[in-house]
Amino acid sequence: MPSLKLTYFNLKGRAEPIRLILEVSGIAYEDERIPAPWDDQEKWFNLKPSTPFAQLPILSVDGEVISQSIAIARYCAHEFGLAGKNILENGKMDEIVEAIKDGTEKQIEAFLFEQDETRKADLQEKFHKEVLPKLLQNLERRLVSRGKKYFVGGKLSWADIFAFNFCSELPEKNVVDEYPNLADLVKRLGNVPSIRAWIEVRPDTLF
Ligand SMILES: N[C@@H](CCC(=O)N[C@@H](CS)C(=O)NCC(=O)O)C(=O)O
Incomplete structure (x- = not known):
């Protein structure tokens, strides 16, 4: 199984369907949460320039990062058994x-x-x-x-x-x-x- 780290703000928001897909799949992942920008901007401002589209969520798969919540969810569904058969x-x-x-x-x-x-x-x-x-x-x-x-x-x-x-x-x-x-x-x-x-x-x- 790949090593997965999902990074998002400490919110459900756009990451929650991804978390649910991973939970249902029973796949181990790191649920990294950073403070929402309105609580504390520093962590996000430091991370933002290194993200592909300056936004979260991002998913690291064995160190390779993908972004865009729907793309991440689709990847997880396909990889972990929650996609279609054709x-x-x-x-x-x-x-x-x-x-x-x-x-x-x-x-x-x-x-x-x-x-x-x-x-x-x-x-x-x-x-x-x-x-x-x-x-x-x-x-x-x-x-x-x-x-x-x-x-x-x-x-x-x-x-x-x-x-x-x-x-x-x-x-x-x-x-x-x-x-x-x-x-x-x-x-x-x-x-x-x-x-x-x-x-x-x-x-x-x-x-
Ligand atoms: N189309 C993107 C939108 C991502 C997005 O809008 N992320 C927001 C949080 S929900 C964000 O990173 N906001 C902080 C910022 O833009 O600086 C996706 O679905 O992942």
């Missing part, structure tokens, strides 16, 4: 992951990045009233069309893990209850022993 299955998994990524980017913009208070309020309202319901509805439809239990191939994959992480990190968790098959998937994944064990011990962070 190119079509992988395409279907990518579809789910990319759809969730689109929603996540809009969420980050509305809740973290936007500085103008009026625009921020508008973006947040749009997220709650349009972006999130549409995304959850489409995920529910996709899940139903693929047999209700898992998003692809009738077995647990990194696509399910992305959906689990996104839904279970929503501040208002009960919004997912309107989508019964998605809610059931989130509940089932929360009971996977490796996921449950990780959630019990992982650092308690704001997001």
